[in-house]
Amino acid sequence: MTSQATKHRLGKVFGLGLGPGDPELITLKALRLLRACPVVAYPAPEGGASFARRIVARWLSPAQREIVIAVPIESARFPAQAVYDRAAGEIAAELAAGRDVAVLCQGDPFFYGSFMYLFGRLAERHAVEVVPGVSSLTACAAASGAPLAAREDTLLVLPASLSEQLLLCRLAEVDAAAIIKLGRHFAKVRAVLERLGLAAEARYVERASIAGEERVLPLAAVGAETVPYFSMILLHRRGAAWR
């Protein structure tokens, strides 16, 4: 009877938050589950290397099956429906066979992560557990050397892809803000912050926590054409509210 039950046990999906990039910023829980799952799945740009896999490469075993979710470059910011449909199908087959699947997520799975596209396809019919990770938001604050938010601050997180008008409108009234996923939107965002008189105090952070790649700069020192997608601007209107 035990062996019957074992045979028919369904697998579980673990959405593992792996942190911002430094392998040492993984949690004990994510590491334990990563090692325990016979299958790992992760997104990768079509034809390129997976950043999430790179974070944990040292802990993967050749015995683990790897499911690569190849996301077409041009739709990197929006879900490629067919790609996620297929990946969800592959993962569901592993679950049906009783195997647990670890989905590797840079940062935190539920903080602007592409994990949500698998979650939306799997959570209704399968057991899914999300393991929170260190998000880019607090990793960038640590890199920048200043608190993100304090006491009664309101803190707004805005994707850089929003329109200039919307950015102007939203940023006009908050105490602290993080403008994320800058990439090709950097010049627009910098112009908005200059117009609001917020540029001088803002800090630009890219590739936080990644050894040899992390950069923290004042906005004026940033070359707009070199800004990667994984970068953000942090600002705090009140100045040193924590003193």
Next chain:
Amino acid sequence: MTSQATKHRLGKVFGLGLGPGDPELITLKALRLLRACPVVAYPAPEGGASFARRIVARWLSPAQREIVIAVPIESARFPAQAVYDRAAGEIAAELAAGRDVAVLCQGDPFFYGSFMYLFGRLAERHAVEVVPGVSSLTACAAASGAPLAAREDTLLVLPASLSEQLLLCRLAEVDAAAIIKLGRHFAKVRAVLERLGLAAEARYVERASIAGEERVLPLAAVGAETVPYFSMILLHRRGAAWR
């Protein structure tokens, strides 16, 4: 010469983000530094136990010196200047003697953490490194079983202590929000969300990730008088934007 240099080495402060409460949500880096520091400092309510210390109690050694920062209850939400002045002085004395000091921080040190009061007093004259941790924000999202924010969402973090007017005004225009540090402000916040028609979809989360203590409830099921300080309401106006 080496021994001279060793003698005069100044200590460093590590602000260690320990995550939301589950000891397994500590990062490898925070654990390594916690074990390596001869001195640990942590806040505790006057006459009570330290929550930050509880998270890592299993890894502390009797050889480590512990500095308790006893925060008076009535000023828990605002810095007790004299208390932090004294703690910063005690820590500075350890640094001058060449000993590294780990400051234990629940969640993330720079996300609304009391660490900022020590940071403001120590960072100018001493080496301070902040190790980001899993924040309550993403831990609560994981517990609630729904993404915090997705794609082009704006995400607003609001302390529950803000006035009813300000809460109404700020919440009227965001896609997703987290209202943090609820405690005695819960009834006011619930009334605001009801007025905005947002109460039905909102989720209440308390003590996320803590075994046997985590609770996730619809707002209507929450008894306002039982709400702890470490709790939040998560809401998402767009519904299932990740499908």
